[in-house]
Amino acid sequence: MALARLGRNDHRLALSAADCTTLEPLATAWLARGITVDYLTTALTAGLPAHIDSPAGLLHRRLTDKIPPHIPRATEDRSPDTKEPTHEALLVECTNCRRPGPPQALPDGLCRPCHHAHTTGSNDTTAPTTEEIATVKAHIANLRNLLKPA
Incomplete structure (x- = not known):
């Protein structure tokens, strides 16, 4: 069809x-x-x-x-003895400090210290310093210059 x-x-x-x-x-x-x-x-x-x-x-x-490669289905990946689908370990990052962890350890996308700092209103100890900000800006400016046509 x-x-x-x-x-x-x-x-x-x-x-x-x-x-x-x-x-x-x-x-x-x-x-x-x-x-x-x-x-x-x-x-x-x-x-x-x-x-x-x-x-x-x-x-x-x-x-x-152009035929694409064969992609095994989830049932082909499992052994016959496995009842539940197998999953690779999934890690996510804290949206504030980028600390990796399993999804259940990062409710609302924040690790425990960042979540505590956010909810209690305490100062953020992971905020970038002025030197770090300047370094990132310089790096980005350099990347933009590299992308300009010659």
Whole structure:
């Protein structure tokens, strides 16, 4: 069905029923790899030439050459004995001092010391000094200069 819609999205990719039948196994291979129909459509229509002599030939080539790698599903990653899905250890950073920790240790995005300082209104001991601010500004200015065209 996604192949038949390509001609509606771009008249240069109009396919016959026979063309759709021929290309269907290739498109099905993409979908079997966990690709969505929208992603498939975008991959097939991105960067089209101005003139297309053979829409079926072009799409066959793209379906063959641009097929994405197989992405294992979550059930394939687990051993048969595992009942719960396995998760890699996830660490997040405190939004104030950038201290890493597990998500449950950083309620509202703040570590315990920063959360305490924020709720009690005490002075923030992790605030940058004037020298640190000047160093960051100089570094950013240098990066901007490097990005300027020569």
